Amino acid sequence: MSDTMLSVITGRLAVIVPFESRASTMARRRERYGVLYEGDFGLSALAEKLSVVDPVPDEARSLRLASELAAFADGEGAVELGVDVRCLLNSPLPDDVIRTAWLAATHGRFDPAACESGVRGWLRQLAEHLPERERGQPLGQWLGRPDITEEELRTAVVAEIRASAGPLGGCVAGSGHRGLPSGAVAESLEAIVRESDGDLGLRLFLRVLKTYGVPVDKEQYDRLMALDTALGFPGALVYDGLDVTWPPLDTARRDASADFGLSALTSWFDHWQEDTAHERVRQAAAADDSAQTPGTAAALLLADAHRLLDSSLSTRTIEVLWLSASGRGYDIGQAGVDARDWLRLIRDVCEERLREVAPRYRHDAPPPRTDLRDAVLRELREAAPLLTDVEISPRWKPIPGAGALAAVEEVVTHVDADLGFRLFLRLLHVVSPPLTDEQYSRCRTLGRRFGYGEDHVAEASDVSVCSREGVL
Template sequence: MTRQRERYGELYEDDFGLSALAGKLASATAPDVAQALESAAEVAADCEGEGVVELGADVRYLLDSGLPNETLRAAWLAATHERFDPADFGTDLHGWLTRLAELYPSRPRKRPQVYWPSPPHPEFAEEELRAAVVAEVRVSAAELRRALAHSGVGGTLPATVPEALEAIAGQADGETGLRLFLRVLKEWAVPVGKEQYDRLMELTSEVGYPGPLVHDGLDIQWLPLDPTRRDRSGDFGISVLSERFATYWEEPTAREGVALAATFDDSAETPGTAAALLFEDAVRLLNSPLSADTLTTLWLAVSDRGLNIDQLGIDGRDWLRLIVDVSEERLRDVAPSYTPVVGPVRTALTQPVLEAVDEATPDLATRTVSAHRLGIPGTDAVDAVREVVTHADPDLGYRLFLRLLNVLSVPLTMNQYAAYRALGERFGYGASHVPEAIGHRPLCPGELTE
C-alpha cells in the first residue's frame, strides 16, 4: 500500500490518525473498549469524515509491517500514557488494530470537485523520511528512557520504547512513526532542544503537517529570549503590527490590537519574542528626534490608515508609548526574567537602504495612501520612512519601506525584487519576509525575463 500524501495542514488543525486516537485515550480516565471505539469514531469523523483515511492507513501499515506484538504494544502504551492496554480486555495489540482495520478499512480520499488547478502534493521520499525519523528517535532515546523511568513505569517498557518507535518508523511507515514519536514525547514530557525542535518542524513541514501537531504540548527547551536572533521567516515588530491593523477583519481598539500582535510569536521563536521586537522598535522611534507629527504620518501611511490615530486624538509618540506599555505587559506574563533591551543600530546598512528608498521615490511620490479618504501624499510617507532610516534605525526603516511598497501597490522589476531580497538577507530576514512584506507585487511589463 502506498500512502496518499496530502497537504495535511489544509485538512487538519492538529494531530490525526492513530496518533490522535492515542492522544484522546491518554487524556481519558480509565477508558474501556467502548470508550476507545467512540474515540476512534471521533478521529475518523474529523475533517468531515476524511479522518478515516489516515486512521485506516496508519492501522494497515502497522498490521502489514510484520512487527511483533511486543514492539507495537510498547509504542502504543507509551503513546497512550498506559491509559488503554488491549491486554486488559482480552486481546493483544494485533487484535486491537485488526478490529480498527475492520471498522476503518483503507480507502482513497473522497476528493471534492474543484474548478481550478490544485498545487502539487508534498513530495518526500519514504526512505528519506524513515531515516530522518529514526535519527530523531535516537536523539531523544536517552531522555525518553529517563522520563519513563522517572514516572515509575515498570517492566521492560522504559528500555524498549525507543526501539519500538524506531522499528515502526523504519519498518512500517515513516509518517505513522513520526506522529507516534511526537505523541510519546508529549505524553512523557520529554525535553526537546531547540535544534531538534527546528528539525522536527522542518521535517513535518516537508510532509505538509500543521504546525500545532508538532509544537502544541511539546516540552521545547527554548533559548533565552533575544530579539537580535532572527528565527522567524516573516515580518516582525512595528512593520508587521501596521500590516495587522490594515487587515484585521474586526476592528479592535488600539490597545487590543497591540496586545493581540504581541502574542504572535512565530513557532520558531522563544515565547515573548514578538513583544520584545515591538518594544525595541517603539523605543528606537521614541528615542529618535522624529517629531510626533512625522511619527503620526508614518504610522497612518504604513498601516494604510488601518488605525486612524489622528482621528482618535492619539499622536505618534503617545501611540508608541502605548505599544511599549502593552509589550512590557506581555513580557511580564511570558518572560518575567527578561529585561527588555534595545540593541545597537546597524548603521553599516544605512546607505544601501537609503539608495533603495531613493530609487523607489519617484514611483512612491506619484501615489496617495488611502486616496479615497483622508489621503496621505506618497511624498510625505516616503519622507517619514527616510527619516526613520537616517535618524532611528535602517533595519526598521527598511521594513517600513517594504510595507509602504505594499500599501501603495508599487510594481517591481525582477532586478528590484532580487535586490530587495538580497538586502533583506543582509539584515538576517527569514525566507518569506520580503515576499510577504511587499505582497508579491506584479512585475512591470517587459521585465519578466530580466
C-alpha cells in the same frame, strides 16, 4: 539513494542511518494534511484521547473513541486512521513492539495486549470499523502533494528518535510505568518507522515526547518543524504540548519567516475593523512565530517602539510613518491620539505581555544597524519615482507617497536602517508599485543581509515585479 544518507530535511550532518527495511506494502498517499486538520490525526490522535479520557479506557471505549475520530469532517478522519491501522497490521513487527509503543503513547493507560483478542486482534477490530477508502478529493490538489520520499522520511525520523533516546529513557524510567523498560520505547518507535510507516512513526514519537514531557532543544525543534512543513502537517501537530527548551529572548535573533516589530504591527491594522485598538496591539504582541522563543514578538515590537520614542524624529513624522505604513487603517489623529502616546501604549502592552511569559526579560535593544544604511537609502531613492505621484488612503485624507517615503528616510538616517527598511517594505505593500526584477532582487538581498526570514520580503512587499519580458 544509497543505504546511508544525510537528512535532506535539515541539510546538515545529523545521524547516519543504514536501512534494511522490510516495511509494510500499505503505501500512504501523502496529502497536505494541514488543509483538513488543525492538530493531530490518525492513530496518534487516538493515543492522545486514550491518554486523557476518564475512566481508564477499556477495549470497547477505545473502539468508540476511534469511531469519533473516524467521523471527523463527514468521515474524512477515517482515511488516515485506516491507513495507520493497516500499516501496523501489514508490517512484520512483533506484537510486543507495537504494544510497547502504544503503551508509551497512551501514558500507560491503554494496553492492547490486555484485550481479549490481543494486540493484532484489537487492530483488526479497528480495521473492521474502518473500511478501506481513499479521499475523494486530494487535500493538496491546489498546493501539490508533499514530495518527501519514504526513505528520506524514515532516515530523518530515526535520527530524531536516536537524538532523544537518552532523555526519553530517563523520563519513562522516572514515570514508574511497569512493562516499559527505559530503552525499549525508543527502540519500538524506531522499529515502527523502519518497518511500518515513517509518517505514523513520527506522529507516535511526538506523542510520546509530549506524554512524558521530554525536553527538546531549539535545534531539534527546528528539525521537527522542517519535517512538519515537508509533510504538509498542521504546525500545531508538532508544537502543541511539546516541551521546547527555548533560548533566552534575544531581539538580535531572526527566527521568524515573515515581518516583525512595528512594521508587522502596521499590517494588523490594514483594513482593520474588529476589536479595539488596544486589543489589536495585544494580539500582535502575543503573535510569536512558531520558531520564536515565547515573548519574542513583544520584545521586537518593544524595541522598535523604544527606538522611535527615544529618537529625534518629530511627532508629526512618527504619525506619518504610522498612517502610511498602516494605510491609515487606524487613524490615530482622527482618534485624537498623539503619535508618541500611541507608541507608549504599544510599549506598555508589550511590557505587560513580557511580564506574563518572560518575567526575567529586561529590554536591552541591540545597537542600531548602520552598516547597511547607504544600501537602504539607495533603494529608497531608486523607488522615489514610483511613489512621487501616488497617494496613500486617496479617499480619506490622502497622504502623498513622497511624504511617506521622506519619513521612512528619516528613520533610516537618524534611527535604524533595519526598522527603516522594514517600514519601506510595508510602504511598498500599501502602494503596490511595479518593481523591476532587479529592484526586487536587491530587496531580497538586503533582507538576507539583515537576517530576515525567507518569506519576509515577498510577503511584506507583495508587489508586481516587471521585467523586459513583462510581469513576472
